[in-house]
Amino acid sequence: MLHRAKKKNPGSVVVAVGCYVQAGGEEVLKDEGIDLAIGNNKKKDLVEILEKYLSGKTEETIIDIGKTSEFEEMQLKETAGHTRAYIKIQDGCNQFCSYCMIPYARGRVRSRNQEDILKEVRGLAGKGYKETVLTGIHISSYGVDKGKPALLELLKEIQRIDGIERIRLGSLEPRIITEEFAQELGRLPKLCPHFHLSLQSGCDATLKRMNRHYTTGEYYEKVRILRRVFANPAITADIIVGFPGETEEEFQETKAFLEKIKFYEMHVFKYSKRKGTPAAVMEHQVQEETKASRSNILLSMEKVHSKEFRESFLGQEEEVLFEEEKEIGGDFYQVGHTRQYVKVAKKSEKSLPNTITAGKITKFLSDDIMLLQ
Ligand code: SF4
Incomplete structure (x- = not known):
């Protein structure tokens, strides 16, 4: 380019x-x-x-990014859409997963000052934004560079900001989820029950080679905690297929684990080498066609689980933040997302974008849009 x-x-x-x-x-x-x-x-x-x-x-x-301890402060005043604002709360990562370039390219964890974040969120709330998504490279590490994890404290402060009706979290490291942490999250009414828990593999041996610091058993326990504390939460994950040394047996283990969890959405990536990382020079790199076929298998599985999750909302009363107006199958609809990030559409003469309305989900309009009445 x-x-x-x-x-x-x-x-x-x-x-x-x-x-x-x-x-x-x-x-x-x-x-x-x-x-x-x-x-x-x-x-x-x-x-x-x-x-x-x-x-x-x-x-x-x-x-020298590895030696920087400063967060690069850049305030956001407006974004392209007018309902959801993405707020960056930290940069960098200290984890050094064996396949990832980020710690080399982005440096170590640098957390943004809480006051700067709150100022930005207040400014966006004043402009009418109702939903904020907290993003970063490793948001579970927010605050660790300043002495202690501070994500929960930050969420409590955002919860107090008038005008913000919904808070979503970007990708979370599974180890942050404990019974106590989840209970505290459950006490924040604005926090959406939508959690992206980074997984990468459902096989312990692969996770070890990836230098991920949890086992599938621990991960499963985190999901159980979230499902206990929140009613029908949306749980999503990233998965890498074809990591060096991933045998057919290892892939089958991953597949079985994913069947057990049933994610709402999975972002499936085919492993690709990043120069300078340990995984790039590991033995037994996996053939491209094997990666492609494993990716297809998981994507088909995702379709089934995703549909099952959406189906669980049929007949349910849900609150929707509308984002846009759209033509679907020749009809005109108001389109938005529920708190669990299920996409819904409602027939309405009135323009609804940036309003929150409750209604009953009655059927599928297409594979990924449900009808709200
Ligand atoms: S995959 Fe995520 S946790 Fe691992 S090194 Fe990269 S940014 Fe950090």
Whole structure:
């Protein structure tokens, strides 16, 4: 893309920004198609750096990300949609899973100041946003760089902000879920019962090679806690297939584990090498066609489990935050999501986006949209 940009606009200044630059090192700096490379934690200075570059001055634009302890503060005032705002609360990760580049490209955990987050959420609430999604690279580590985990405290503060009606969490590390933590979450009425618990594999031997620090037994217990504390929570996960050394038996173990949990949604990834990570040089790399067939098997399974989860809402009264108006099968509908992130559509003359309305879910309109009446 960078080369294409230069080719199309030979007179332009092509700037590469972020993880690719951070992880690519010398290779990126030597690339003739790139005029300026800006690493992570310097993104907010892009305009200033570009102005200096254009006036012939240069400066260090890639820092040693592994040594940074500062969160790169960037406030968000508006987003493309007008109902849901994604708020970044931390950057970086200390876990070093054997397949992942992130700790090298993004550095160690840096948590954003709570006050800066709250200021941003209040600002967005003032603009009419009703839902906020807390995101980051490893949000379960929020606060650990400042001495103690602080995700719960942050959630309690956001819960108090008028105008915000829903809080969703981005991907969670399963080990954060304890009985006590889940009980505390259960006391936050704005928190949506929708949890993305990172899994990656349903086989203990594979998890060990991945350098994930939990077993499938522990993971299963976390899911049970959530299902005990919340009524019918949506539980979703990421899965990698074809990790180096994943035998047919190991894949079958994963498959059986996923059958047992029945996720609402699974993001299935085919393992791909990341240069410089331990997994990239592991023995017994898996053939691409095996990865593709394993991925297809899990995607078909996901379809079944996802439908079963949606079916469990038939006849139920649910609260929906409407986001858009859409034509479905020739009819005009108001479309939104329930607290469990089930997509629903309602026939209404009135424009509903950014309003919360309750109704009964009566049938499927399509594979992934249900009708609300
Ligand atoms: S997969 Fe997630 S937890 Fe593991 S190193 Fe990457 S960002 Fe960290």
